[in-house]
Amino acid sequence: MLAYVTMHLVNHALGLVSLEAMEDVLWYIFRIWSKRPTQGLLYGSFLVHYGLALWALWQRRSLRLRASELLQVVLGFAIPILLAQHVVGTRIGQDYLHTDTGYYAYLLWVYFVRSPSDGYWQMAVLVVAWAHAMIGLHFWLRVRPWYARLQPAALVLAVLVPVLSLLGMIEAGRQVAALAAADPDWTRQAFAQMTLPSPETQRILEAITLRLSWFFGGAVGAVLLARFIRHVWRRRHGLVRIGYPDGRFVDVTPGTTVLEASRIAEIPHASVCGGRGRCSTCRVRVRAEVGSIDPPEPEEQRVLRRIAATPNIRLACQLRPRGNVEVTPLLPPFAAAADGRRRVDVVQGSEREIAILFADIRGFTALSEGRLPYDVVFVLNRYFAAMGRAVEAAGGRVDKFIGDGVMALFGIESGTRLGCREALAAARLMSGRLVELNSSLGAELDNPLRIGIGIHCGPVIVGEMGYGRAAAITAIGDAVNTASRLEGLTKTYDCELVVSDETVARAGLDLSGFPRYEIEIRGKREMLAVRTLERAADLPEGSVSPGLASNSPSPPRISQKPLARA
Numbered sequence: 001m002l003a004y005v006t007m008h009l010v011n012h013a014l015g016l017v018s019l020e021a022m023e024d025v026l027w028y029i030f031r032i033w034s035k036r037p038t039q040g041l042l043y044g045s046f047l048v049h050y051g052l053a054l055w056a057l058w059q060r061r062s063l064r065l066r067a068s069e070l071l072q073v074v075l076g077f078a079i080p081i082l083l084a085q086h087v088v089g090t091r092i093g094q095d096y097l098h099t100d101t102g103y104y105a106y107l108l109w110v111y112f113v114r115s116p117s118d119g120y121w122q123m124a125v126l127v128v129a130w131a132h133a134m135i136g137l138h139f140w141l142r143v144r145p146w147y148a149r150l151q152p153a154a155l156v157l158a159v160l161v162p163v164l165s166l167l168g169m170i171e172a173g174r175q176v177a178a179l180a181a182a183d184p185d186w187t188r189q190a191f192a193q194m195t196l197p198s199p200e201t202q203r204i205l206e207a208i209t210l211r212l213s214w215f216f217g218g219a220v221g222a223v224l225l226a227r228f229i230r231h232v233w234r235r236r237h238g239l240v241r242i243g244y245p246d247g248r249f250v251d252v253t254p255g256t257t258v259l260e261a262s263r264i265a266e267i268p269h270a271s272v273c274g275g276r277g278r279c280s281t282c283r284v285r286v287r288a289e290v291g292s293i294d295p296p297e298p299e300e301q302r303v304l305r306r307i308a309a310t311p312n313i314r315l316a317c318q319l320r321p322r323g324n325v326e327v328t329p330l331l332p333p334f335a336a337a338a339d340g341r342r343r344v345d346v347v348q349g350s351e352r353e354i355a356i357l358f359a360d361i362r363g364f365t366a367l368s369e370g371r372l373p374y375d376v377v378f379v380l381n382r383y384f385a386a387m388g389r390a391v392e393a394a395g396g397r398v399d400k401f402i403g404d405g406v407m408a409l410f411g412i413e414s415g416t417r418l419g420c421r422e423a424l425a426a427a428r429l430m431s432g433r434l435v436e437l438n439s440s441l442g443a444e445l446d447n448p449l450r451i452g453i454g455i456h457c458g459p460v461i462v463g464e465m466g467y468g469r470a471a472a473i474t475a476i477g478d479a480v481n482t483a484s485r486l487e488g489l490t491k492t493y494d495c496e497l498v499v500s501d502e503t504v505a506r507a508g509l510d511l512s513g514f515p516r517y518e519i520e521i522r523g524k525r526e527m528l529a530v531r532t533l534e535r536a537a538d539l540p541e542g543s544v545s546p547g548l549a550s551n552s553p554s555p556p557r558i559s560q561k562p563l564a565r566a
């Protein structure tokens, strides 16, 4: 249906070129959509789509929806009613009443000369149909990781197509009106090859239009009435109570989803995909009496598997309790699509072995002295962008920017070994990107920027921590503190990178050619062996790229006495 509508709108837009161009392209489009298979596909798609929309309306226990969802539903049910006259006048007239009026010259004459109110109606239909399609497409795509990148271009296209289409219609309509006004004989010549409806046929077409409009309006009305009767009947047979962590609860009829219950009770609840069971942002932890909830359907199971959900985690938009339950929404109400892709164990908190990288600009205080705040922010943002991209290119995630420092985590999902290799690859990239940054900022800086990087690995607690919009996935633990201390040691050793031998060994890397030290870590009895590199860019290239590291690390070689206490 979207292909049909898009072709139709692009065809209208050709009115900006000429009426002839519109008619020529219409001829090809007509050839495509007048074949039995494509007609079957188009009408079949419409019937399936409309039937599913009625079913979804019946399934909903509440019509408290977000404005965009409500708009999509209302526009969707309005389309067949608004479009009935056009479809009956062209398709049904042509297929069953032997008329032949499917030409722009005739239709534009009707819409812009004979009956301008019909013209406004058609333009409204165009906007309504396109808006409905675009909202649906947006809901469908917004859970895809790549969509965020394409969204600005998609928005431009979504606005441009109907605007050009309307302008094309108006321009061609003005042409037709001018031609008809200039030459009273124009309509007779222009419509000579068409079979226009006789007054009797016209009456039949209008009667069919009216009946179809009543049919589509009546179908929606019947479902709404049936919902109301079901609601009254179910209320008589008892309600189920859904409790929330802050003590609030809502009594709803059995069959109401937990997400609908949240909306009825006006409890903010994330639902990026609008309750279609795709995004997982509505996920809740459930405590229920035996027999209060049914096991998840295969579709829900698939999403739950994707986020590694434990058996007590369910999607609020799919869960329809039959008895009392207590639920705890697991993501904040303003969660984004990306949050829905996070595994439950990562968000909730779990112990993992990962690699942690800290990087800091050397002598930034001196560098910022005497500069305008604007200049400092400009340089810092360029630096953060370069370092952030290096971390992401290596496969890590930037945990936070602290002052002029960066903390990044590697291996949260992929494990320590790959995480260590990614962290070293990031250090190497960061060093290289800093050189490029220094050369592009040459005029802004008295001295080139220098950084210190510390990398360590070990067990940490990973989970979503913080409050409100400041909550984010982060890591805490000794390994994090140690990585931070290694970064501080780059000043002591006057080098760019200090990396623990453990990280190097896990990465399967041979750094035996670089100085090795043993340091004390506060609160630990064992010494920690580290390697220092004057420039992180000196890390061997291939060996630190994930997937290329050697599997046989060389044994660490102690070359110096303990030097420092971290």
Ligand code: FES
Residues within 6 Å of the ligand: 270, 271, 272, 273, 274, 275, 276, 277, 278, 279, 280, 281, 282, 283, 315, 316, 317, 318
């Ligand atoms: S709202 Fe998207 S899965 Fe429930």
